[in-house]
Amino acid sequence: MTKVRVAGAGMTEFGSLPERTSRDLFAEAGRAAVEDAGVAREDVEGVYYGNFMGELSEHQGHQGPLAAEALGVQAPATRYESACASSGVALRQAVRDVRNGEADVLVAGGTERMTNLSTAESTEALAIAADELYEVRAGVTFPGAYAMMATAYFEQFGGTREDLAHVAVKNHANAVGNDRAQYQREITVAEALDSPAVADPLHLYDACPVTDGASAVVLVSEDYAETNDLDAGVAITGTGQGGDRMALQDRENVATSPAATEAAEEAYADAGVTPDDVDVAEVHDCFTIAEVLALESLGFFEQGEGVTAARDGKTTRDGDLPVNLSGGLKAKGHPVGATGTSQVAELTKLLRGDHVNSEHVPDARVGVAHNAGGTVASAVVHVLEVAE
Amino acid sequence: MTKVRVAGAGMTEFGSLPERTSRDLFAEAGRAAVEDAGVAREDVEGVYYGNFMGELSEHQGHQGPLAAEALGVQAPATRYESACASSGVALRQAVRDVRNGEADVLVAGGTERMTNLSTAESTEALAIAADELYEVRAGVTFPGAYAMMATAYFEQFGGTREDLAHVAVKNHANAVGNDRAQYQREITVAEALDSPAVADPLHLYDACPVTDGASAVVLVSEDYAETNDLDAGVAITGTGQGGDRMALQDRENVATSPAATEAAEEAYADAGVTPDDVDVAEVHDCFTIAEVLALESLGFFEQGEGVTAARDGKTTRDGDLPVNLSGGLKAKGHPVGATGTSQVAELTKLLRGDHVNSEHVPDARVGVAHNAGGTVASAVVHVLEVAE
Incomplete structure (x- = not known):
């Protein structure tokens, strides 16, 4: 079993780019990653590509071959779809395949084009990540689903809207210098609290935006990195995936995310680390409450203690465990299929020292x-480590 | 590297089942496969699930968790989409992961629900497997695309509509006894030739139908099969995947399928076999011309010789190399996301001796x-062998 290095990372700017097609976005991010890696394009042996709603936003399925074309490589390419975890599952499979010697050089990435849809259309499109029969037809949208999770959390463990507002304030502050981020500006707790209600207790500033963008990373085997004298000082040492029932109604406790716990435990065991070893994290904060659940699922905080982590300065950039230094989904933006690999792209830069933060x-x-993915019916966790 | 056995196979009937949801269909096929395998459901470590157009036919994405639920297992589940090769690519990844020791028991399968759409809707939905910008907007549908491929083939290598009709006649004859098949009836060459034109030179009987259905196989490691005393006498010994440019206009020669050739060469090398070693094949005959291209891509016939293979009796059930003994996509039906694993399910039964044919x-x-997938912008080939 060989070790897996991240040789390169690339991202488009995240934001409202309604006139750019997915292929155009992925061409930019994918080629930036390959250039950053310093690998020859003809060495790329496969493209593992995440996309969520191309059927609805661009009337385009079968996007694997288009992703390879955009990248300018002639290699087998497969599209993975696991709602908001689409490029996370694509990455996981690429990690496994490099590790197991199936390939020496793979590109994992993803794209989403969303802002060409109206708000009503994109809300309806996003709803396909929930259970059509038992949730969506009953009126559930994602803000509503996460609002139910927040309500359940508050009831069981306490916490306030103000606690959640601090998550948003923290992530906006982190995004200020990130030229890839959709919102490069600070917000205040008062602004967050005063923003319009979306689904009680969640308000506008508790939610990530609708975003267009693409991201990619180049994975190589350690042997390939050495033979080709690549500057690839970050390794992916752990990968984990978890699953849960799709509909909230079928979960034992919607104030927890057992799929993420399962993924984290697998990834930590794989890497041989514990939550205490972790120095920096990018977590899936599609809503502020989602960051809280993530912090607890990942073992960084006990149940009920994640909600005050940002407020208490534990996860701010000066805290013990900075979380979402990129700005997170909240401020950096959430082009659904691109998010998983963008987190790894950001972490790679953070760990190798060339990130603004x-x-x-x-x-x-x-x-x-x-x-x-969805209300955490699927979850993927990766551990990255400085390798040299 | 352990070896991979097919421990069980399951399929729903293929046909017009518009009132059955994808989850209902997959529950039947997946549970049949698990029962056939004789494995405990709690031993299933992952679900690799193919689906193509659920976003359009059921307003449902994020189908991995739903597939696991339908199967009654609590395991990570991922949806793969590669147009008509969706469950083929899912299977390939499952084969790799069992082989590489990532898991001992995996379910690979797929589903498509299509007949709840009108013919116009399903034709438009199927078109998302082609290039939206450069083909679909110019009016290309799949019958039209394959008609262009047939025309190019006829021009370069010869062949007639009657040659193609023999492919349809053969596959219908094979389906007669297959209780999973959509059309369990024979047709004649005259009927095929006289059927309405769809896209010249292809007529109605050159095309596979629109179909609902699901299929699944259970893959286990050789060690697991032995330890648990499973009756799993068929092994998957080779896997290959190829990719090509998406749009026909970007191909060098649309009368060939280099992605399939690439996939076949990889799979044969992987298994250590040659085309001459192959005793039986299930190939992707979405149109009669597609079977011809497949026979040549797989190395069974030289270029230009595949078109008369059925007519000459070489690929009929009495021929040297029976092809599509299940009835193929043409007569068994083509529930897009289910097709890849249904081919492997049929071959498993054929090789272990309990198939009607x-x-x-x-x-x-x-x-x-x-x-x-599509006009063979993606292709997956698997080699199965009797193992004991």
């Missing part, structure tokens, strides 16, 4: 990426 | 499954 984690050696 | 291949030891 690397100065806040100068000694970081271990990073964790947490990517969730 | 096993009597025609009593000494068969090597089978090949060929699953293609």
